[in-house]
Amino acid sequence: MNKKVLVATLAATMLTGAAFAAAVPVTDINEGDSKIGVEYSFSQSVTGESGHADGFGVNLQTGLTDKWALQYSFNKINLDDRSDIKDHQLNAVYDFHPNFNAYVGGTYIKAAGDHETGLQAGVIGHMPLTDRIDGFAKVGFGNDIKRTFQVGATYALNPEFDLSVYYQYDKYSVDDANVTAKGFHAGIGYNF
Helix, strand or coil, X not given: CCHHHHHHHHHHHHHHCCXXXXXXXXXCCCCCCEEEEEEEEEEEEECXXXXXXXXXXXXXXXXXXXXXXXXXXEEEEECCXXXXXXXXXXXXXXXXXXXXXXXXXXXXXXXXXXXXXXXXXXXXXXXXXXXXXXEEEEEEEECXXXXXXXXXXXXXXXXXXXXXXXXXXXXXXXXXXXXXXXXXXXXXXXEC
16 A cells, blocks of 8 residues: 555544544654554543543654654543543644754644634654663643643664653643643554
8 A cells, every 4th residue: 555545544544533642752753754653541630530531542643854744643531520631733843953853733622512722832852761762751832732741761662663651741721721631641653
């Protein structure tokens, strides 16, 4: 199957999919390289929620050049005490240093029957910790996702597959109501 057709099909599937939740940031940018990731978020602590929530996530990234990449992610946190939090993000990522990338993107958040669209920008730091393990950290600021903090690591099983684990904190603002979500995420990525 043609790589562009596969990427378009995966992107369409993610745009129409249901239950999903967070994304490993883009760290390695190479023209023509793409990656799809699926993740599970567990033990999420959410403002106003009586227990811990979980969720799922899916993301797709592709290198446009050796300096620029695009990443789309759809995130969902399953809540018991009110409606779920769903967010879509489309980010442009620029590699400006061997260990740092900058990103800017559009966001669409839906929670409690309301929705917001907005922007977020930030910095991604990354570095190899061993031959197979890469560490990363992300800091972002915006208007509907006011703050994002993320720290984690990715373990390369082989050139195609990797495993990731990270902690993420997000502060959402939907219809002037602030909600925080924080917790651990684990996932698998496929590079093609």
